Amino acid sequence: MDLFKELLINILKEDKISVDFKNFSFDIEKFTQNECYILLDKIKTIIQDDSLSDFECVEKIVCLFEKSGISAGIRHDFG
Numbered sequence: 001m002d003l004f005k006e007l008l009i010n011i012l013k014e015d016k017i018s019v020d021f022k023n024f025s026f027d028i029e030k031f032t033q034n035e036c037y038i039l040l041d042k043i044k045t046i047i048q049d050d051s052l053s054d055f056e057c058v059e060k061i062v063c064l065f066e067k068s069g070i071s072a073g074i075r076h077d078f079g
């Protein structure tokens with residue numbers, strides 16, 4: 001599944017959305033771009049944390065992806 005769909009599915013399942021079909025105007029691309037910006041800002045914060053090892057940094061980013069409903073594939077299967 002591509003990133004856009006994963007983010008959208010997670011956003012929609014977490015939030016209650018009320019839809020009025022008479023005046024429906026929802027810019028899904030803008031909404032998703034905003035979510036991506038927030039995610040990138042969190043990733044930047046993790047990367048800039050000098051107290052983390054490279055492994056811990058990757059672990060935190062993978063966990064952030066998973067929390068956002070984005071599959072990290074096998075990257076989180078460290079066992």
